[in-house]
Amino acid sequence: MRIQPRPVAQAPNTFDGWPDLAQPPSSRVRAFAAERIFVHAVRRLPVSVEFPDGRRLGAPAGNGVPHMQITHPEAFFRRIGSSGLIGFGEAYMAGEWTADDLVGVLTPFAERIADLVPAPLQRLRSLVLPRHPVDEANTVANTQSNISRHYDLSNQLFAAFLDPTLSYSSAYFGSDEVASRATWSDLEAAQKAKIDRLLDAAGVREGTRLLEIGTGWGELCLRAAERGAVVRSVTLSTEQRELALHRIADAGLSDRASVDLLDYRLVDGEYDAVVSVEMLEAVGREYWPEYFATLDRVLVPGGRAALQVITMPHRRMVASEGTYTWVHKYIFPGGQLPSLQALREVPAEHSRLRLVDELPLGAHYAQTLQLWRERFVANSEAVRGLGFDEVFQRMWTFYLAYSEAGFRARYLDVFQLRYDKPH
Numbered sequence: 001m002r003i004q005p006r007p008v009a010q011a012p013n014t015f016d017g018w019p020d021l022a023q024p025p026s027s028r029v030r031a032f033a034a035e036r037i038f039v040h041a042v043r044r045l046p047v048s049v050e051f052p053d054g055r056r057l058g059a060p061a062g063n064g065v066p067h068m069q070i071t072h073p074e075a076f077f078r079r080i081g082s083s084g085l086i087g088f089g090e091a092y093m094a095g096e097w098t099a100d101d102l103v104g105v106l107t108p109f110a111e112r113i114a115d116l117v118p119a120p121l122q123r124l125r126s127l128v129l130p131r132h133p134v135d136e137a138n139t140v141a142n143t144q145s146n147i148s149r150h151y152d153l154s155n156q157l158f159a160a161f162l163d164p165t166l167s168y169s170s171a172y173f174g175s176d177e178v179a180s181r182a183t184w185s186d187l188e189a190a191q192k193a194k195i196d197r198l199l200d201a202a203g204v205r206e207g208t209r210l211l212e213i214g215t216g217w218g219e220l221c222l223r224a225a226e227r228g229a230v231v232r233s234v235t236l237s238t239e240q241r242e243l244a245l246h247r248i249a250d251a252g253l254s255d256r257a258s259v260d261l262l263d264y265r266l267v268d269g270e271y272d273a274v275v276s277v278e279m280l281e282a283v284g285r286e287y288w289p290e291y292f293a294t295l296d297r298v299l300v301p302g303g304r305a306a307l308q309v310i311t312m313p314h315r316r317m318v319a320s321e322g323t324y325t326w327v328h329k330y331i332f333p334g335g336q337l338p339s340l341q342a343l344r345e346v347p348a349e350h351s352r353l354r355l356v357d358e359l360p361l362g363a364h365y366a367q368t369l370q371l372w373r374e375r376f377v378a379n380s381e382a383v384r385g386l387g388f389d390e391v392f393q394r395m396w397t398f399y400l401a402y403s404e405a406g407f408r409a410r411y412l413d414v415f416q417l418r419y420d421k422p423h
Contacts, residue, residue, distance in 0.1 A: 018391050021094045024074070030081030031074070038080065045108040066104030072096040089326035089402070093395045102397070103370070106405035113411060114316060155217070155243050156386050161376035166217035166243075167191035169278040169308060170365035170414045179364040184371050190364070194308070194416075195220050195277075201357065201418040202273035202306035204229050211271040211298060213264045214279030218244030218257075224275070225256040232269070234262040264294055271298050274305040278414075281310050285321065285336045289350035296351035296421060305353060305419040310365075312412055314339035331399050340415060347419060357418040365414045366407035373400040 015022040042049050042058045049057040049068045059065045070076050076096045079087030091097055099105040162168060163184075171190035173179035182190065198220070204210055206228030212220055215235035221244060224231045235241050241259050248257045264279075274295050283291050295305050312320075317339045328335065338346075340358070347353040376383070380393055388396075406412035 015094070015391065017389075018093070021090055021391065024078040024094075025082035025087075027078065027081055031077040032081075034081035034087075035073075035077045038077070041109075041112075045112065047105055047108050066099060066101040066108075068097060068099050068105045070097045086324070086326045086329055089330070089395075089398055092398050093391055095394070102401040103373075103405050103408065106402055107408045110405045110409035110411045114319075153239075154386055154388075155239050157383060157388065158217075160379045160383050160386075161372045163188040163191055165191045165219040167194070167219050168216055170194065170361050171368045172197055172361060172416075173364050173367070176363040179367045182367050182371070184375065187368070187371055190368075191219070192223065195223050197359075198275050198277065198306040198308060198416060199224055199227065201416065202275050202304045204273055204275070209270065209272045211267065211269075211274045213267075213274065213276040215240055215244050215259050216277065218247045218259070220275060220277065221248060221257045221259065222251055222253060225251075225253040229256065229273075231257040232267075232271075233257065233259045234264055234267055235259060236261065236263065265290060267294065267298055269298065270300050272300055272303050274299060274303070275307075276305075277308045278310060280307060281337055282332060282335045284334055285338070285342075288338065288342065288346045292347040292351040292353060295347075295419070296353055299353075299421045301421060302423045303421045305421075307417045307419070308361075308414065309343060309417060310337055310412060310414045311340050311343070312337040314341040316411075317342065327399070327402075330395055337412070340413070343415070343417060353419040353421055355417060356420050357416075359416040360413050361416065362407050362410060362413040365412075366404055369400055369404035369407065373397065373404065376400060 039057060045058055046065060047058045047068055048061040048065045049070065050061070051057075051070050051073055058068075061067055072091075072095075075094070076091045079091045079094075079096070081087070083090070158166065158168060165188055171182075171187055172194035173182050173186065173190045174193065179190075202208075202210070204224050204227055208224075208227075208229040210224050210229045210231045212224070212231060212233035215221065215233040215237070217240055218233075221231050221233050225248070233244070235244070238261065241261055244259050245254075248254055248259070280288070280291060299305065317337065321336075344355055347355065376393075377397060383393060383396075384390075403412070407414075
């Protein structure tokens with residue numbers, strides 16, 4: 001489904017342009033099974049769940065316990081029964097459940113995601129849940145479309161919740177303790193610190209020939225060029241490329257930095273360093289060997305690669321392979337989070353690169369996402385003025401909260417990694 005800005009005049013509670021939300025699935029048998037599983041799972045969670053008839057599940061309300069209100073139980077369970085966690089997210093988008101503390105509700109689910117569904121039923125997942133659409137595989141032909149569906153929504157949309165660097169990845173606040181109490185005023189400096197640490201890890205300095213895979217809106221290009229590096233950045237987002245080029249030109253650095261609309265697999269030339277920030281997640285598991293082989297191919301002997309990558313536990317990565325998720329459907333089609341184990345093994349098997357340094361930043365990402373989410377919600381009127389309707393805003397709020405909960409629960413992590421190519 002291609003997500004486009006919605007007409008501003010659209011009524012806030014209609015589902016025009018959202019066909020999968022307009023009518024809940026019809027299977028009562030699956031809805032019954034979903035309710036049984038949900039009730040069983042919630043009994044073990046520190047969450048209070050309330051139904052319209054006053055029935056309550058989970059922990060007693062009050063004392064800081066996050067509260068989940070299911071407003072349309074029949075539709076809620078039909079969606080979950082039909083498509084699992086996709087239905088859970090769609091029910092939120094449709095307003096069929098709400099929460100006083102969305103991250104607080106989602107975090108316990110993330111902490112226990114591996115055993116919420118009984119093991120015998122997990123084996124049936126591939127038989128009952130939706131499969132990946134064939135046209136979302138990250139081939140050279142498909143990848144630009146997948147990237148465009150997220151990053152070409154609107155530069156103004158991202159500017160509504162990102163800091164002035166327009167960095168759309170985890171910041172680095174210096175320590176987990178500092179990260180835990182960071183505020184919006186700390187974010188810009190922390191984003192620059194994140195980039196500088198990656199550039200330092202890659203050994204970027206005056207005269208370095210640097211390849212960046214995944215441009216974003218150009219902040220890393222700018223900071224590397226300011227060091228005197230000669231930067232080639234590649235992206236598949238036309239919107240990001242246009243703004244990045246404007247920023248580079250305005251800084252007077254066009255002679256040192258270029259941005260090409262190009263798949264990473266098609267890059268030519270030789271480079272002293274490669275830097276890529278949270279791009280590997282969009283590559284797809286079957287293409288990880290080719291990704292690292294490409295880094296090996298373009299790096300000169302003695303070159304370095306510095307990557308920032310979101311990870312998940314290896315057992316969950318293997319268990320969820322092939323699973324089509326709410327994030328795939330609405331946010332990042334074709335993506336797959338790697339595990340740290342995979343980031344050690346794949347390059348060792350398919351390239352000459354060797355992992356020599358790793359820094360976990362999960363606590364930093366949790367706080368980054370909280371700051372983004374708060375900013376997005378605070379700017380809801382501005383977002384609506386761009387043409388994004390109430391359903392889109394619930395979707396985006398859920399995405400930011402869902403991601404933050406993953407890091408709060410330590411189900412997700414993010415690492416800065418340095419790979420060296422031998423002389």
